[in-house]
Amino acid sequence: MEVTTHGNSGFPRLGQPAPLFEAQTTQGTIRLEDFKGSWLILFSHPADFTPVCTTEFVAFSEMAPEFKKRNVELCGLSIDSTYSHIAWVRNIEKNFGIKVPFPVIADLNKDVASLYGMIMPGESKTETSRCVFVIDPNGILRAMIYYPLTTGRNMQEILRLIDALQMTDKNGVATPANWKPGEKVIIPPPATTEAAEERMKAGFETKDWYFSKKAV
Secondary structure (H helix, E strand, C coil): CCCCCCCCCCCCCCEEECCCCCEEEEEEEEHHHHHCCCEEEEEEEECCHHHHHHHHHHHHHHHHHHHCCCCCEEEEEEECHHHHHHHHHHHHHHHCCCCCCCCCECCCCHHHHHHHCCCCCCCCCCCCCCCEEECCCCCCEHHHHHEEECCCHHHHHHHHHHHHHHHHHHCCCCCCCCCCCCCCCCCCCCCCCCHHHHHHHHCCCEEEEEEEECCC
């Protein structure tokens, strides 16, 4: 496997280019650059043929059309071989009646896992944690979520995260706690005293000069 970085060491950083990689997957060789122009959810799981991971692969596969509507691609990863991945996704289709539509990286040498800080020695030295990395169409890392080995991920929350990031990019706003599409968004606070005075008269839903919402 060939792995290239942008020169950043240690864990990847939000707002920085996501580490480049080239890897073998269940759908052939892929590179991070292959996803340019699309959003990418790169997620790791501890191991093939394990129950919690199986429920997650079923859930990601079921949600794949919703992600696709948002120009989001999916890519899985674990420290298993391509053959193990192929056998597992075939087993999922046989036992659960759903086809896994996204590639799964075979990372036996832990190259990509090391680049992205997916291994937590306190939990396991031989398995990747349940990590989620959201990479935007320009290859910038926009969000990271880490879950323990015992806790399956919530697909609706990951989808909500994508909706929130895309809302921010399109409209230059922020999203409040528990925000869902269709709800009001937060306008960035004013940076000067004059702008704060104007904000109070702007007609937004304003609690105070620093806290205003609007419909989008």
